[in-house]
């Protein structure tokens with residue numbers, strides 16, 4: 445813990461941590477030592493962890509990367525983080541993220557962008573760590589924590605994991621409790637871990653997962669010992685390669701790595717088959733209707749009365765307007781406008797209801813391939829390696845949304861997905877492959893990911 449605490453302090457230029465809880469970490473580590481000495485060590489005893497700023501942490505400032513929460517200090521702890529502490533993990537601090545987890549580069553955070561520890565070979569230009577869990581990905585990659593929590597609504601664990609050469613898993617919707625996680629789009633949001641190895645990710649997910657009476661969408665199913673799945677044989681597993689993910693103009697390095705990954709799985713005894721997920725092309729438009737719709741509703745609570753900042757006005761309506769105009773950044777405002785538009789009378793059926801129907805079709809695509817005996821789908825995690833800070837954020841917002849092309853289907857269908865480092869680009873940047881599994885079969889993903897790792 446001491447060495448992580450000092451590393452965290454020395455690496456402030458990355459802007460990964462937005463709150464450092466060094467004193468708390470050392471106190472928790474001392475308690476850990478006592479438990480180890482008395483033979484009562486938990487499964488994560490003494491493991492130093494960083495927490496994405498979307499998780500409420502009791503007594504520790506939580507902002508979701510937004511000015512609107514100001515200096516908000518939650519009076520309670522999220523279920524996922526409380527389970528980590530229950531098992532002996534030590535909290536190092538809070539990690540930066542895109543504002544309300546909206547973004548794919550960590551550039552929308554009100555607390556400033558996160559800088560990836562990676563650089564293109566022969567080029568010192570700073571790169572994004574991906575988003576929205578950019579602080580978590582950068583901190584794990586730069587050895588500023590042993591593991592971190594993330595949230596994934598449309599790829600925010602898997603895409604930054606791919607950009608930083610770390611392992612990130614979004615479990616099945618309902619696997620982890622959302623209690624105490626600041627809501628972005630409630631029907632898509634899931635928590636999951638970032639780690640440097642598949643095994644570490646398995647150990648962390650075991651602690652984070654589980655039924656919680658405080659989240660009605662969490663699922664009451666036993667949490668398996670995921671660590672047992674790491675290293676298990678993948679012989680006879682059927683892996684699907686979706687033809688619709690072979691996009692025209694796909695980065696040849698990504699395409700090459702995808703083929704290589706399939707070969708490694710074949711060499712390990714898996715069977716690789718071509719499959720079709722015919723509604724894939726509608727996933728991004730459906731996601732960018734459903735997610736903003738839910739977000740606009742979830743963000744209605746930031747009214748200057750209950751949390752964080754308040755900017756006065758002549759009357760209460762003007763106070764709301766002033767507070768929300770000052771508190772929300774441009775990307776969040778854009779999403780609220782899209783969300784309220786697609787939910788408004790007259791457009792609701794044309795956009796929101798249509799997007800929900802598309803969502804069902806996307807889920808059925810996966811049901812159909814699973815019914816054919818496919819155990820997991822192999823696809824790239826991102827369409828390209830990490831890009832430069834400022835490179836895409838100044839362009840058309842849609843260009844940033846295209847980053848999520850391989851990840852959003854998984855959230856729309858509620859499935860588990862893991863991103864695992866699979867190789868390097870010609871410029872020596874990490875590249876990630878994604879495995880998508882059947883509902884509640886995270887174990888299969890851990891076994892397959894270990895072959896690729």
Ligand code: GLN
Nearest residue numbers: 545546547597598599600
């Ligand atoms: N980039 C996507 C978005 O901005 C996904 C973000 C996430 O998973 N939280 O909505």
